[in-house]
Amino acid sequence: MTGVAIEQMLELWCVELRQVKVHLGSLFAHPSVAASAATFLDGLLGPERRKTGWMRAEAAGDPGPWRQQAVLGRSHWDADVLRDMVRDYALETLASPGAVLVIDETGFLKQGQHSCGVGRQYTGSAGKITNCQIGVFAAYVSDKGCAFIDRQLYLPKDWTSKPERRTAAQVPDSIGFVTKPEIAAQMIERAIAANMPFDWVSTDTVYSVGRIEMQLRRAGKGYVLGAHASDQFNSWIDKPEVAGTAEQIAKALAPEAWTRLSAGDGTKGARLYDWAYVELADLEADEYNEHLTGLWTRGLLIRRTLSDGDLAFFSTWCRAGTLIEELVRVEGQRWAIEDAFETAKTELGLTHNETRSWHGWHRHVSLVMLAFAMMAVVRQRANTLTSPQKRSDEAKLRRLCDGLSRKSAAWPHASGNAGSSPPS
Incomplete structure (x- = not known):
């Protein structure tokens, strides 16, 4: 790929990131929380290998992680609205005949006993029964790319049957015990209700x-x-x-x-x-x-x-x-x-969630889904800009996409005027 093509790619990346932040900001009633959420997204896309609150705060120039912790905890916004926004955003670019809805689960290894849904259960991530959370995910896969479009934390009976654990982890009263196949069926139902174009599961x-x-x-x-x-x-x-x-x-x-x-x-x-x-x-x-x-x-x-x-x-x-x-x-x-x-675990901090609550897990994971969807969208749009004679340098493009923009931290972030009160 020539230098002009790389410049096109960087411009595409920058424009897309700014547009995504505008859409993300619409979820929040207060501009300061919207700004913190945009900074959170920058942290997920940045070069730090660990996407913890302190690491993201340091990259953003904040004195501590409290602003971004507020996005996952104290602020009022609906993670399911973001989930649906990610789905619609991804489909604008990735929708294609013959697409497949893939449903699978992954484990989030934990050491303590207080994170919502944690327990000794089998996860393929470790290849054994271990202390972990299990998240069920749906991904949209087409010839144009792949993006997560749904997710839900699985709650074992040991959680749904103990009111004190539910209360401590802020599990909504409407959430009862459901099996993993039942979660999958709900995801399929949501995909069909949203008129999502897919032919297979x-x-x-x-x-x-x-x-x-x-x-x-x-x-x-x-x-x-x-x-x-x-x-x-x-x-x-x-x-x-x-x-x-x-x-x-x-x-x-x-x-x-x-x-x-x-x-x-x-x-x-x-x-x-x-x-x-x-x-x-x-x-x-x-x-x-x-x-x-x-x-x-x-x-x-x-x-x-x-x-x-x-x-x-x-x-x-x-x-x-x-x-x-x-x-x-x-x-x-x-x-x-x-x-x-x-990719989501090693590059976007999918498993670097430090919250213990139900809504904290879904907020963190939904933001990671947004970052991942943006990468898929940028990759597909960039591919349409790449002419055949420039394919010899396609590896550079893939490093830019798959490396998740090591320049992200250097680009203009959203305003950093969010409140900095310590976490509650």
Whole structure:
């Protein structure tokens, strides 16, 4: 990329950041809190490796973290409004046919017992049962990029059943115990209600339950949902006879039933696996929603690792005639949310939340979602400015985007006239 293209990129970045701050400021009744929130966003996007309150305050030139702590704590604003704002903002640029709504969870490791939702529970972030919070997230993934568009902190029963813990962490009275699949179903419902353009939903086995399957069939959405090896699958209605557990079906397949396909590019190139697709039944869409038409296919997608033959299984629902290549593409989009978690944690301070309250967690995470969405938007818009002859220097552009603007702290911040009273 030539110097002119880099200058275009920097101008795009600067203009976008200022516009995002204007939209962010609309959430706050008092200008001083809006200014502190803009400074908070600067801190998330800045070069500091730790995005703690003191680190953000030091980068902003504040004597202490109290102004930014007020954004997460004492100030009055609705994090769910910001969540929806992030969704709409991301979709303006990233919306695309064939998009996938990916739902997954990630862990926030903790040492104490007072942070809202903390407890000993399994998290893939550590690969074991440990003391942590669990956040359930939805990401919008298209050929234009990926952005988080929803989130919710999971509360174990040990929290919802103890009034004293709820009160201390300021958990709203309206929040009761809900399972992770129920949280996922609520996120899907919000996405559909917002007329979000997506054709598919992809999840791992935690969220592959009957309620979500029926919800998506009624909505006319395709899905590729993780299944267990022990899950039962049966064919019917003019399909070749298949019956048994997913693992039994996979082991009975003929060698020619498998095809080698890429689930997308990873850090080491194409993610190649052997795949098999078993159609189980063709059903009319109006069986689930009288306003829908067309023939849809219920199926089982199977993935086999090349190195050790390890198997993974996916329950599928798609329009009749959908090719296995499309199902593999959808399943491969789940990697996007894993990459997004890593970037948000290592670059944007997703896990550097120092608050203990329910609303503090959702405010911090929603601000990180905004920063991440801005990066996706800037990257996509910058790509449209990059001509083919400038691609040889594309790595510079990616470092600018993925490095999350090391120049952010040097750019003009929002006014720093927020109150500086100590935290309550």
